[in-house]
Amino acid sequence: MKSKAISYPYVAWMALFVVAPIVIIVVYAFTAAGGGFSLENFHSMAQYATAFGRSFLLAAVATVVCLLAGYPLAYFLARERGWIHRMATMLIMLPMWMNFLLRTYSWKFLLERNGLLNTLFGLIGLGPFQMIDTQGAIVLGMVYNYLPYMVLPIFSVIAKIDPKVVEAAQDLGANSVTVFRRVIFPLSLPGVLSGITMVFIPSVSTFAISRLLGGSKTLLLGNLIDMQFLGSAYNPHLGSAVSLVMMVIVMVCMAVMNHFGDGEEGVTL
Amino acid sequence: MKKNGILSRLFLALCFLFLYAPILVLVVFSFNASKSRAVWAGFTLDWYADLLDNSAILNALWITLAVSAIAAVIATIMGTAAAIGFYNMKRRSRNVCMTINNIPLTNADIITGVSMMLLFILAVDAWNGGIGRALGLRFNLGFWSLLIAHITFDVPNVILSVTPKLRQLDPNIYEAAQDLGDHGLHAFVKVVLPEIMPGVVNGLIMAFTLSIDDFVVSYFTAGAQTQTLSMVIYSMAKKRVSPEINALSTLMFLAVVILMVIFNLRQAHQARQAQERRKALYGK
Numbered sequence: 181m182k183s184k185a186i187s188y189p190y191v192a193w194m195a196l197f198v199v200a201p202i203v204i205i206v207v208y209a210f211t212a213a214g215g216g217f218s219l220e221n222f223h224s225m226a227q228y229a230t231a232f233g234r235s236f237l238l239a240a241v242a243t244v245v246c247l248l249a250g251y252p253l254a255y256f257l258a259r260e261r262g263w264i265h266r267m268a269t270m271l272i273m274l275p276m277w278m279n280f281l282l283r284t285y286s287w288k289f290l291l292e293r294n295g296l297l298n299t300l301f302g303l304i305g306l307g308p309f310q311m312i313d314t315q316g317a318i319v320l321g322m323v324y325n326y327l328p329y330m331v332l333p334i335f336s337v338i339a340k341i342d343p344k345v346v347e348a349a350q351d352l353g354a355n356s357v358t359v360f361r362r363v364i365f366p367l368s369l370p371g372v373l374s375g376i377t378m379v380f381i382p383s384v385s386t387f388a389i390s391r392l393l394g395g396s397k398t399l400l401l402g403n404l405i406d407m408q409f410l411g412s413a414y415n416p417h418l419g420s421a422v423s424l425v426m427m428v429i430v431m432v433c434m435a436v437m438n439h440f441g442d443g444e445e446g447v448t449l
Numbered sequence: 450m451k452k453n454g455i456l457s458r459l460f461l462a463l464c465f466l467f468l469y470a471p472i473l474v475l476v477v478f479s480f481n482a483s484k485s486r487a488v489w490a491g492f493t494l495d496w497y498a499d500l501l502d503n504s505a506i507l508n509a510l511w512i513t514l515a516v517s518a519i520a521a522v523i524a525t526i527m528g529t530a531a532a533i534g535f536y537n538m539k540r541r542s543r544n545v546c547m548t549i550n551n552i553p554l555t556n557a558d559i560i561t562g563v564s565m566m567l568l569f570i571l572a573v574d575a576w577n578g579g580i581g582r583a584l585g586l587r588f589n590l591g592f593w594s595l596l597i598a599h600i601t602f603d604v605p606n607v608i609l610s611v612t613p614k615l616r617q618l619d620p621n622i623y624e625a626a627q628d629l630g631d632h633g634l635h636a637f638v639k640v641v642l643p644e645i646m647p648g649v650v651n652g653l654i655m656a657f658t659l660s661i662d663d664f665v666v667s668y669f670t671a672g673a674q675t676q677t678l679s680m681v682i683y684s685m686a687k688k689r690v691s692p693e694i695n696a697l698s699t700l701m702f703l704a705v706v707i708l709m710v711i712f713n714l715r716q717a718h719q720a721r722q723a724q725e726r727r728k729a730l731y732g733k
Contacts, residue, residue, distance in 0.1 A: 187534020187546070190527050190604060194549050197601045201564030202552070208567060253464045256457045264461075270709060275468045277705040281664060281679055282698040285686040286471035289478070289695075296474060299488075324471070377555075385557035388664065392686055402559055409563050409669065416567060423560050430557065 208420035221421035228404055228422070235401040236429075238315060239383035242322035243330075246379045247372070249323070250330035254371075255364075257331075258338040268335060276328045284321050284392050291317055291393070313395030321389040326382055330375035337371030338364065377434055384430065401426055472702060479695035496696035503693065505681055513678040516592065516667075517660035520599035525653040527600070528607025529645070535608070536615045553602045554609075561602060562669030569594045569670060590672025598670040599660045606659060607652035614648035654712075 212218035257268040264271075275283065290296050291311040301307035311317055341364060349363045387402030394400070401422060408419025453461070479497070483490030500506060531550075535543050553561050569590050577587050618641065626636040642649075664679035671677060685694055 184534045184537045186530040187532075187538070190531035190534075191546065193527065193601070193604070194546075197565065197568070197597060198549055198552050201561075201568045204567045204571065205560070205564045249464065252457070252460060256453050256461050259453050259457075260461075270713070271465065272468075274705065274709065275472060277658070277662070277709070278472065278698070278702050279662060279664075279679060279682060281682045281686055282475070282694065282701065283471060285682070285694055286475045286698070288686065290471060290474060324467070327468070381555070381557050385559045387559065388683060405559055405563060409566060416563075419563060420567070423563055427556065427560055434555075 205420045205423055208417050209424040210421075211417060213415070213417055221418045222425075224418060225421055225425065228399075231399045231401055231404050232425075234315075234398070235384050235426075238319055238400070239322070239380055242319050242326070242383045243376055243380045245319065245323050246327050246330040247376065250327055250375065251334055251368075251372070253327075254331045254334035255338055255368075257335055265339075269332065272328045272331050272335070280325050281388060281392070283325060284389055287317070287321055287324060288312060288392055291320075312393065313397070315394065315398060317393040318390050318398060318400075321393045322379075322383045322386065325389065326379040329378035329382075333374045333378070334368055334371040337368045341367050373437055373440070376437065380433070381430060385426065472698070475695045475698040476702065479692065479699045481692065481695075484692060496692045497700075500693050500696045500700075505676070506678070506693075506697065509676045509678045509681040512592070512595075512675060513661060516595050516599055516677065517657050520596055520603050520660050521653055521656040524600050524603035524656045525607050525649060528604040528652060528656075529611050529649050531604065532608045532611040532615060536612065550605050550608055554605050558663075558665035559669075562598070562666040565594075565598050565601070565666070566590075566669040569597075589674070590670065591675045592671075595667055595671045595675055595677070598666050599663065602663070602666060603656035603660060606655045607649075610652035610655060611645060611648040614645040618644050 209221055210217055210219070212220050257265070257272075260268065288295075292298070293308055293310070293312065295312070297311065298308040301309065345363060345367075346359055349359045354362065385402050385405075387400065387406045390398055390400045390403055405419050405422050405426075407413045408415045408422065480492050480494070481489055482493040482495070531546075535546050535550075538546065573588050573590065581587050622640055622644070623636060626640040631639065662679070663677075664683060667677045668680055668683070671680065682694065682697070685691055
């Protein structure tokens, strides 16, 4: 029980399968196909600047939408009493437990040109609308898939707030808006921060959602990386460079955000 | 806090509609006789029959279950041992280990996937060019690389779920067992393990579900021959829309609901048992 040695197998495992792969990515990013140090990959990345911009923009929009819808959802759920409160976590998690590709596929099924939504619009004399293969469809797919990642941490923080704290604020004359603004919202910030992280990272790096809902025209970072490793444009050096840049940008974003969180411990699922 | 008014209730209902409607639609249309995505043409079970004949799907299902089960068991053993070892380390080295341990959790899946793929390809090339050629034994990415990748992203979750239990552990009980003449492994199995068991079981369940659900890491590390269920779904969903996927969705959703119900019943049962034990002990 006092031994450190039993963790050594996993320490070796981490060195081999966590640290080494990252080192390889860095080495690949800074070498050309023929070998030798080179910055060529970063130069040729310039042509994909739009893919970078689009990925971060769509992921940011999806994160904002998730926050705007997810915060009230978590807040109202935490205020419920009785069975809804007890079942809340399960109700939010249940769709998440279904394979995410199947959930994304269901939107393809709904949004298609002769899909269910357009048929419904047709009945009231509207449409058909072009909904599939648009950037809006990609954002919808991200919001649908990752909304639970925003709701759960916020819900768990708000549900843990001591009711006495709220009562104390009310006794001191705060109305419900002030209670929310000065007490509940600041206390829920750690949940918000971890929710933002948990929605933004998978959104910015997705390639399946954009492939299934965005058609073949909309290229995101994930698709770009996918193409370099398993696709037609096989070039793992360029793919590594794109991965590395994405990783660094995401890390910087998270560091800046956690700085606002002031060392508060994030909430995980 | 105030209770919810009618408007907030309406908002809740709309959110749950948004979350569940797409699933409901898939379930309903899995019984639709027509291949059309919009018209209801009568009830059929044909898509389910087609699904059971689809050897690619059945094969992938076995691979997914096998890799998830093996990876979850190995990850739970290695992760529990690692959590105990980290717990006994000095603060400095523990922080380093936990930081590295967190990398697979915070990194985007696609980066975990492609970085491990590069490692595996380099290893395979080195082997096939050297010892492998001499022995006439050639390797390729496949089940083994898939398994290693799954273990790698499972262990951090096991550690996250075991570590809090270790912190709650009374350090004296292990010493008490030693004072009573019990040493080493036996004391650990008899005294420490029962205390941290809930965390270990929770870690096992989490590892298994994460592995079952994984697509991105598997997609990059499984090689060309091995396919998990998610990978088959991806290639099916990418092409022409096939109603078989609706049937598959329905079956998988049903499986999840059944698992959730069993899990919740088990938890309620355990809570009741704990209460009865308390009653028996304290007579309250």
